[in-house]
Amino acid sequence: MDQPTSHDQDDQQRPSRYVVGIDLGTTNSAMAYVDTHEQPWQVRTLAVPQLVAPFEVASRDTLPSFHYQGTAAEVEAGGLQVPWVESDSANWAVGVLARDEGTAKPGRLIASAKSWLCHAGVDRTSELLPWQGDADVERLSPVDVTSRYLAHLREAWQQAFPKFPLAEQDVVVTLPASFDEVARELTxxxxxxxxxxxxxxxxxxxxxxxxxxxxxAESWQQLVTAGQKILVCDVGGGTSDFTLIRVRGREDSGDVEFHRVAVGEHLILGGDNLDLALARHVEQRLAGDGKLPPEQWEVLVRTARRAKETLLGDNPPESLTINLPAAGSKLIGGGLQVEVTRSEVEQLLVDGFLPRTELGERPTRRQSGFQDFGLPYAADAGITRYLAAFLEAHRTTGDDEPTTEHDPARPDLVLFNGGFFASPMLRERLIEVVSSWFDDGSQWQPVVLDHDRLDLAVARGAAYYGMVRRGEGVGITANLARSYYIGLAGEKPQAVCLAPGSASAGQDFELPSTFQLTLAEPVEFPLYVSSTRLVDPPGTIVPVDQAELKPLPPIRTVLDAGRKRDPQTVDVHLHAHLTEIGALELSCRAVDSNASWRLQFDVRSTTQTDMAAHESAAEGEGIVDEQLVESCRAAIASVFDKPAELKPSKLMPKLSDVLEAPRHEWPTSVLRRMWELLMEVEPGRRQSQQHESRWLNLVGYSLRPGYGYAVDDWRVTETWRTVRNRLAFPASQAESLILWRRIAGGLTAGQQLTIAEPLLAGIRALARRFSGGKAGNTTAAFDPAQSPEVWRLVGSLELLPVPIKTEIGSIVVDLLPKRKLEKVKHAMLWTVGRLGQRVPVHGPLNTLVSAARAGKWLDAVLELAADDAMTPLVVMQLARMTGDRHRDLEQSKREQAANWLEQRNAAAHLVELVRHGGTLDHEEQSQVFGEALPSGLRLR
Known part of the structure; x- marks a missing residue:
């Protein structure tokens, strides 16, 4: 499956001379090409010139996928300069030098960028790498790092073929079969x-x-026969991919052809995990139950990679010594040493990652302990358990006539790919395990298809595929290997199949059923994908079973009715089209007219954490009773319509009477409908300052926390457009602070910064005033010495840049002891807890301040010895255990915090969160958020 981009008709009519294949690997990248003027054509490897040491450029078959930013001294000396860059101040490098220099200086190294491209827990388009870098290192997004690897390969090509720019050639880029639509788009x-x-x-x-x-090419037809099943095991540095290819006979010629029939689920599980496991093993020998400082740990992880490759490679030694620099030093002298043996590495890595299992065993679904890179690694390290589940799930997938001679789950041939299988021990263990699953006493083993260079195979195959697209070579017929579904409203979650896994790219499907579509109102279309249910015909309705159907980013939109009118519904048929890469395009076509509406995936909710991930049962609360909504509409109209029948101060009690519940019990579904009603009467807020304040207050309350319910991003955007810089009464600004604080989780990073800037001016002026300096002129609308809401709002803006959050938090801890600020002390404490929290409420992990900074703030809070209900919560937030050494405070500080909590008889669960981690209970969530959350919504 492929995706052409930016091809105009003239380009397609003039095929390029060269066809180029690029393997964008997690650990190594490579480049191969075909010169179409060469007859017979053949696939060749392009050696990539790169820095292999300071001042030394040499060509290598692969480009290590590592990015290194030099120190000021290295840049000034010109050690990172390459011949094809005119500037004499190059400050970064990729390739061999980056890998080797970064091993000793991990704070300047970016690795595993490919894994970050598919990490839905962070904003993959924001500058977050290196994940735990030195303070002076430029941060880059995973997309930026990937583009630098590609740019380097482009320049390498230009050096070899200056008359044929790579931009004018056909370029085939490879990616994991299990990459989702978003990761493909980012590539x-x-x-x-x-x-x-x-x-x-x-x-x-x-x-x-x-x-x-x-x-x-000359013998493959003798090596495979019709009816066979080929298993491709592709385990690289960052991912594990399983693919099944069926060999089928051709009736017209008697030859065979290849059909790709199944693809496994995406697993961030590969060589990086082996490195982490070995590093953890060595760490335990060095530090016992403790942990090495992050600086030593990062060096250990990179050193463990080399140890793994040596001890699991060809002709390994019996043992080798791992050296670590002393903490705070970059010299080996005075550091740590530990000897690891081949046998212990085999037991740890071979048995740990390719365990001898039964075919019926399944991977565990507990949370992975591997969090040191910040990546969501697979929960179970046992690759063979995932493989067993894959083979059983696709026992008969793509079988024209299922065999009765042996278990149909059995693969006949195995093709290894990825650097993981460069080790003969790992190859042999996997074959041993697969053989044991299907051994009927005949000592059966699958036939292994040999490769001469695992590190170059993908790039070479990509170039070959470029020729297949031109009608030459042997092609693979690939079906979708995933079925797509759209969710249906109802008491029990159900979904209807849009496109079956047996479909081929480019196919169209129109569902026979008629659906009702809501216009002119925000709607959400839940989408699901399955790699196990592959034969459901379009239109089949199935229960939403999380074991079979995985959620995709939903389609969230407001469909235009054509002109302004009351909300309405229309009968439609659903039409699905599969693009060349298997991405889904959906449209709704009216039954009784030519009207059509195209539905687009909400890609932003997956690539950016402006759209925060959340645990929510709010959608399961059911459909709001329309009579109840009409009663709410009448109550709201009685305040905001002219002439008003009810005073603004009477609205909340009136609504509680209508809903027969206090406001903290109003369900999310009712709150969001209430928001819609308030937007309908928005002009009525201008009647008086009291009207505007009540309107702002209820809008924020109805939309809090800005996410968690279908189409909340649209609601937040509409609120921003309606309120921002459009207040009718200056006195309403205090209520606007509460509104923004309540919905901060749905605001984008840019919106949060826009809100924060005028507040920061006042905070900085206050800091200067108490430090003895001149406060200077400030246009701040609020005095933070008098307004608790200034502090609470600033603390809620989790997407602010880390330097700004660090500045604010440091100001807060300096001002906390000031008696003149007693009025806002409670709010300031709450703010430092949010700014220094180890687990974000709604922001991504890359927005957290450093553990060292949080530790300093913790010291300041403990010194206050404040005797109030807020301080224990703040101590917990600053010292909370996460299992990620880069986020966690050092153990002695956490123990100090836990002891402090116990001495003050704090809640036992707060102590548990500091010592062992866990999730917040309902009361703690409300305290951290700042007020009660809507029912059905949970924080992390």
Whole structure:
């Protein structure tokens, strides 16, 4: 499956001379090409020139996928300069030098950028790498880093073929078969940033198989027979991919052809995990139950990678010594040493990641302990358990006539791909385990299809595939291998199949059923994908089983009715189209007219954490009774319509009477409908300052916390447009602070910064005043010495840049002892807890201040010895255990915090959160958020 981008008709009519394949690997990247003027054509590898040491450029077959930013001294000396860059002040490098220098200076190294491209827990387009970098290192997004690798490969090509710019050639870029639609889109975006407009995508396992076909061009037909099943095991540095290819006979010629019939789920599980496991093992030998400082740990992880490759490679030594620099030093002298043996590494890594299992065993779903890179690694380290689940799930997938001679789950041939299988021990163990699953006493083993260079196979296969697209070579027929579903409203969650996994790219489907579509109102279309239910015909309604159907980013939109009118519904048929990469395009076509509405995936909710992930049962509260809504409408209208029948101060009691519940019990579904009613009467807020204040207060209360319910992003955007800089009465500004604080979780980073800037002016002036300096002129609308809401709002803005959050928090802890600020002390304490929290409420992990900074703030809070209900909560937030060494305070500080809490008889659960971690209870969530959350919504 491939994706052409930016091809105009003239380009397509003039095929480029060269076809280029690029393997964007987690650990190594590579480049191969075909010169179409060469007859017979053949796939060749392009050696990539790169820095291999300071001042030394040499060509290598692969480009290590590592990015290193030099120190000021290295930049000044010119040690990172490459011949093809005119500037004499290059400050970064990729490749061999980056990998090697970064091992000793991990705070300047970016690794595993490919894994970050598919990490839905962070904003993949924001500058967050290196994840735990030195203070003076420029941060880059995963897309930026990927584009730099591609740009380097582009320049390498230009050096070799100056008359044939890479941008004018057909370029095939590889990616994991299990990459979701968003990660694919981001890969294309990275290519565009690298000035590569002619890009096709192909899945890595397919590319690896194409490389095998190319290598055995003269004999492959004798090596495979019709009816066989080929398993491609692709385990690289960051991901594990499983693919099944069926060998089928051709009736017209008697030859065979290949059909890709199944693809496994995405697993962030690969060589990086082995490095972490070995590093943890060594750490335990060095530090016992404790942990090494982050600086030593990062060096250990990179050193463990080399130890793994040596001890699991060909002709390994019996043991080797791992050296670590002393803490705070970059010298080996005075550091730590530990010897690891081949046998203990085999037991730890081979048995740990390829355990001998039964075919019926399944991976565990507990949370992964591997969080040191900030990546969401697979919960279970046992790759063989995932493989067993994959083979059983696709026992008969793609079988024209299921065999009765042996278990149909059995693969006949196995093709290895990825750096993981460079180790003969790992290859042999996997074959041993697979053989044991299907051994009927005949000592059966699958046939292993050989590769000569695992590190180059994917790039070579990508170039070969480029020729297949031109009608040459042997192609693979690939079906979708995923079924798509759309959720239906009802008491029990159900979904209807839009496109079956047996479909091919480019196919169209129109569902036979008629659906009712709501216009002119915000709506959400839940989407699901399944890699196990592959034969459901379009229109089939199935229960939403999380084990079979995985949620995709939903489609969230407001469909235009054509002109302003009351909300209405229309009968439609759903039409699904599969693009060339298997991405889904949906449209709704009216039954009784030519009207049509196109539905687009909410990609932003997955690529950016402006749209915060959340645990929510709010949608399950059911549909609001319309009579109840009409009663609420009448109560709201009685205040905001002219002439008003009810005073603004009477509205909340009136609504409580209508709903027969106090306001903290109003369900989210009612609150969001209430927001819609308030927007309808918005002009009525201008009647008086009291009207505007009540309107602002209720809008924020109805939309809090700004996320958690279908189409909340649209509601927040509409609120921003309606309120921002559009207050009718200056005195209403205090209520606007509360509104923004309540819905901060739905505001974008830019919106949060816009809100914060005028407040920061007042905070900085206050800090100067208490430090003895001149406060200076300030246009701040609020005096933070008098307004608790200034502090509470600033603390809620989790997407503010870390330097600003660090500045604010440091000001707060300096001002906390000031008696003149007693009026706002409670709010300031709450703010420092939010600014220094170890687990964000709604923001991504890359918005957290450093553990060292949080530790300093903790010391200041403990010194206050404040005797109030807020301080224990703040201590917990600053010292909360997460299991991530980069986020966690050092153990001695956490123990100090836990002891402090116990001495003051704080709640036992607060102590538990500090010592062992866990989730907040309902009361703690409300305290951290600042007030009661709507029912059905949970914080992290």
């Amino acid at each position: 294309v975006a990275a290519a565009k940033r690298a000035e590569l407009p002619r890009v096709l995508l192909i899945e890595e396992p397919q590319a690896a198989f194409y490389a095998w076909v190319d290598r055995h």
